[in-house]
Amino acid sequence: MQLAVNIAVLASIYALISCGYVLIYRVSRVLSLAQGELMMLGAYGLYATASLFSAQPLVAIVAAGVLAVTVGALVYFALMWRMTGESVLAAVLATIALGILLRGLMILVFGTQTRYPLDELGMSNVSIEVGAEARISAAGLGLVIATACVYGLLFAFLRFTRWGIRMRAAGQNPLLAAQRGIGLHGVYALAWGLATFTGGLAGMLLACDAGLEATMVVIGLKAFPAALVGGLDSIFGALLGSLVIAGAEVLMVHYVDPLLSDVVPFFVLLAMLIVRPWGFFGSREELDRV
Amino acid sequence: MTPPRASGYFRTDYARDFALLDTRTQKAWMLLFAAALLGYPFLAGPLALDLANQVLLASVGAVALMLLTGYAGQISLGHAGLLAAGAFTTGILFKEFGAAFWVTLPASAAVGGLLGLLFGLPSLRLRGLYLAVSTLALHFIVIHLGSEYETRRGFSTGIVIDPPVIGPWTLYDARAWYFVLLSAAGATVLLSLNLLRSRTGRAWRAIHRREAVAGALGINVHRAKLSAFVVSSMLTAVAGCLFAYFRGFVSVEAFSLFLTIQYVAMIIIGGMGSILGALLGTVFVTLFPYLIERLMEALGLVEMLASVIFAVNYSAFGLMMILFLVFEAQGLVGIWRRVQAWLLLWPFRQKPLGGAR
Amino acid sequence: MSEPLLRLEGVEVVYHRVITAVQGVSLQVPKGGIVALLGINGAGKTTTLRAISGFIGLDDARVTKGSIAYGGESIENRAPHRVTALGIALVPERSKVFENLSVGENLEAVVTRPGADRRQLADSVYALFPALARLRGREAGYLSGGERQMLAIGAALACAPDLLLVDELSQGLAPLVAQELIGRLQRVRAELGTTVLLVEQNAQVALDIADYGYVMENGRIVIDGTPERLRSHADIQEFYLGAGGGTRRRSYRDVKQYRRSRRWYG
Numbered sequence: 001m002q003l004a005v006n007i008a009v010l011a012s013i014y015a016l017i018s019c020g021y022v023l024i025y026r027v028s029r030v031l032s033l034a035q036g037e038l039m040m041l042g043a044y045g046l047y048a049t050a051s052l053f054s055a056q057p058l059v060a061i062v063a064a065g066v067l068a069v070t071v072g073a074l075v076y077f078a079l080m081w082r083m084t085g086e087s088v089l090a091a092v093l094a095t096i097a098l099g100i101l102l103r104g105l106m107i108l109v110f111g112t113q114t115r116y117p118l119d120e121l122g123m124s125n126v127s128i129e130v131g132a133e134a135r136i137s138a139a140g141l142g143l144v145i146a147t148a149c150v151y152g153l154l155f156a157f158l159r160f161t162r163w164g165i166r167m168r169a170a171g172q173n174p175l176l177a178a179q180r181g182i183g184l185h186g187v188y189a190l191a192w193g194l195a196t197f198t199g200g201l202a203g204m205l206l207a208c209d210a211g212l213e214a215t216m217v218v219i220g221l222k223a224f225p226a227a228l229v230g231g232l233d234s235i236f237g238a239l240l241g242s243l244v245i246a247g248a249e250v251l252m253v254h255y256v257d258p259l260l261s262d263v264v265p266f267f268v269l270l271a272m273l274i275v276r277p278w279g280f281f282g283s284r285e286e287l288d289r290v
Numbered sequence: 291m292t293p294p295r296a297s298g299y300f301r302t303d304y305a306r307d308f309a310l311l312d313t314r315t316q317k318a319w320m321l322l323f324a325a326a327l328l329g330y331p332f333l334a335g336p337l338a339l340d341l342a343n344q345v346l347l348a349s350v351g352a353v354a355l356m357l358l359t360g361y362a363g364q365i366s367l368g369h370a371g372l373l374a375a376g377a378f379t380t381g382i383l384f385k386e387f388g389a390a391f392w393v394t395l396p397a398s399a400a401v402g403g404l405l406g407l408l409f410g411l412p413s414l415r416l417r418g419l420y421l422a423v424s425t426l427a428l429h430f431i432v433i434h435l436g437s438e439y440e441t442r443r444g445f446s447t448g449i450v451i452d453p454p455v456i457g458p459w460t461l462y463d464a465r466a467w468y469f470v471l472l473s474a475a476g477a478t479v480l481l482s483l484n485l486l487r488s489r490t491g492r493a494w495r496a497i498h499r500r501e502a503v504a505g506a507l508g509i510n511v512h513r514a515k516l517s518a519f520v521v522s523s524m525l526t527a528v529a530g531c532l533f534a535y536f537r538g539f540v541s542v543e544a545f546s547l548f549l550t551i552q553y554v555a556m557i558i559i560g561g562m563g564s565i566l567g568a569l570l571g572t573v574f575v576t577l578f579p580y581l582i583e584r585l586m587e588a589l590g591l592v593e594m595l596a597s598v599i600f601a602v603n604y605s606a607f608g609l610m611m612i613l614f615l616v617f618e619a620q621g622l623v624g625i626w627r628r629v630q631a632w633l634l635l636w637p638f639r640q641k642p643l644g645g646a647r
Numbered sequence: 648m649s650e651p652l653l654r655l656e657g658v659e660v661v662y663h664r665v666i667t668a669v670q671g672v673s674l675q676v677p678k679g680g681i682v683a684l685l686g687i688n689g690a691g692k693t694t695t696l697r698a699i700s701g702f703i704g705l706d707d708a709r710v711t712k713g714s715i716a717y718g719g720e721s722i723e724n725r726a727p728h729r730v731t732a733l734g735i736a737l738v739p740e741r742s743k744v745f746e747n748l749s750v751g752e753n754l755e756a757v758v759t760r761p762g763a764d765r766r767q768l769a770d771s772v773y774a775l776f777p778a779l780a781r782l783r784g785r786e787a788g789y790l791s792g793g794e795r796q797m798l799a800i801g802a803a804l805a806c807a808p809d810l811l812l813v814d815e816l817s818q819g820l821a822p823l824v825a826q827e828l829i830g831r832l833q834r835v836r837a838e839l840g841t842t843v844l845l846v847e848q849n850a851q852v853a854l855d856i857a858d859y860g861y862v863m864e865n866g867r868i869v870i871d872g873t874p875e876r877l878r879s880h881a882d883i884q885e886f887y888l889g890a891g892g893g894t895r896r897r898s899y900r901d902v903k904q905y906r907r908s909r910r911w912y913g
Contacts, residue, residue: 031419079612079616082616083615083616086615086619088418088419089359089365089418089422090558090615090619092419092422093554093555093558093611093615094611094612094615094616096551096611097551097555097607097608097609097611097612097615098608098612099608100548100551100604100605100607100608100611101604101605101607101608101609101612102608103601103604103605103608104601104602104603104604104605104606104607104608105601105605107598107601107604108598108601108602108605111598112598221547224423225427228420228423259434259437259438259441260434262430262434263430263431263433263434266426266427266430266431267427267431269423269424269427270424270427270428270431273412273416273420273423273424273427274412277415277416277420
């Protein structure tokens, strides 16, 4: 039972981060490998706002969310819009370079010690009982609930609202979208803002759970196989992929060898690439397009 | 193969057409350059010598990656894994069997070749991003195997390797290393240039541009892809072996994703599709941290940032990569060619017809 | 006569700074009219349309000479979505619909000009093309050629344009279907008051509904006139309308067209 709880929490983390990968890829055909660093940025953002507004935790949380969205849009306008039209490799490398730059800057600004935004907020991470033998931390529960909400809202947004349809259209055929009056820059910036928000949300809750330290960024990279296994242009696939990866990781660590935790996602990824490269729900043309 | 630089030099037969050095002027410059390279260790101080050694060592790996990604167009993010494979083969053979370096070197190359085959298999089905991701996954698996070995055999801090011994003579002097590494780098460059002049090289270029058309022209696309991976991986593993001996130390932490990114930066910043680019990029990226240090000293910021100097390096590296990607798509080679064109054509000025490649 | 809605004067378009695709094209499209731009492949018609709609920058092409004036305002080398906002919509030759979206979603995705009633526009599109109303939930990738073309026109109309640019309407369609769609364009003009610039290789079908026509060859307008004049012109008959040339032709050099065009350029 505890295993199931662990899987749920880990899957939530991966799901929130990987939906960022999928959003950006689906809308602008760019694979952003900076999601781990953006997640960290969100977490540090919460720490910063928590220190600023330590008396009003709600304000701090909302401010951190707004900050994450703005930073995402800023990243697009500062860097990524210049990379439109460049080769795929160049755009991916630009995101990698961005991640490196952000990582260095975060250490310079915030230092290397572990931070505890939860303390700043004056809240505590209580442990809640689930069922007979399992426990889940408040932050963990928050993660699961947040994932459910985010995914539900995202589905509804993309399927039913006009801007969601426009985002999907821009992802399929940017030229035609421009002809129909859809401003591509706005759509891309929106995708980046949303992706940074969801990743940042994961980072914030994770920081509340386990403390905020620089090594957390590795989780961002492990979430990437989740996005690919599900299909790089399917939101639902990201959810399913996260469950699969998280399940494999937790089970392997529990039953086989704790050292495997970092490498299991990539084994699963490799298996998927061999059997079904486009993932569970990805579209097959993606392979040839690249 | 390269267009003649100045008029008045005509190629009268096939052999002259793909000779490496065309004109007498080129040969003269090459001799001068060779003399400078050979004389360098006797004139340079210890730091400069060590830097040169690092550059030469890195250039082997960089040229290998350039062959794979720059010429054959197969994106690979597993470079650090291949270096680690070479280094760990050397380390394992040394520690378990006390093997000498004339055993470990070919063994590393063989392991590299086999791994190259493995890394190259996904390329038969996947392209672009998906291929890069599969190489990334393989990198993590190789690293994991390496760390498994370390923990299982109790070398949690890494494997120490004795310097290589040839007969009575042990190789640990910086100057001696310089000549060894210079020959290694020179051999790599020569091998690459020859491969590129040959049918293999032409096949690689063809599959890079338009795979379908290459296949239609009778090129065995699968063989070309796999050969690119195998050759590149063998060279990289040899670089890893040299790396192990040079450092005298092998541990998993040295072969992170950041190392791969550094090598990719070398070929991108240098300029894709050019061996000269690989070399220029290597020099730039290897010397970059030292440049940053000098800059910090000059700005008087050293004490303030001493504890986080690696973060400064990190940020500066990321920023530099971004600047090159955004502003100078053709890299250092692009700049070099522009300077060359300007020098050649002076006092005439030439504006290229736009979109010059 | 009132100012034409669209006026091109001596427009020259150059690709990659070396290839002149359009050399000195001048044409006018009066408000509320249907104008046909005819010519074979490679004549420069599509380039002209792209120059008007702002898409040539993507192919590394520029309008290097001349002017494109829309409602008095010059619009050469402007960004595509700006041009759309001014009221020009393009029905492109290739990739005309969003394949993975449904018909209804395709129409929803369009950005309507500010001030236009989206509901009303959608209704008029469905009234013009009842087949689309039936297929509202179908994914666009599964439509037939004719249905796809209808959706493309409908989506362009959903922008509430004043000027509709149509690129190769009849391409890939069965002749009867092409004729029917061309007829719908007439209804578009009649019911919505939209001006239409129609680029076509199929001169027969285009001249059926056009008020005026221009013929392009090798980047230049070689002849223009009303459909009656064009239809009765001997060279047009021979080269574009398929009417017999009378004498048996042995080679291209014998074709009157070739000799005539040499004269035009001379």
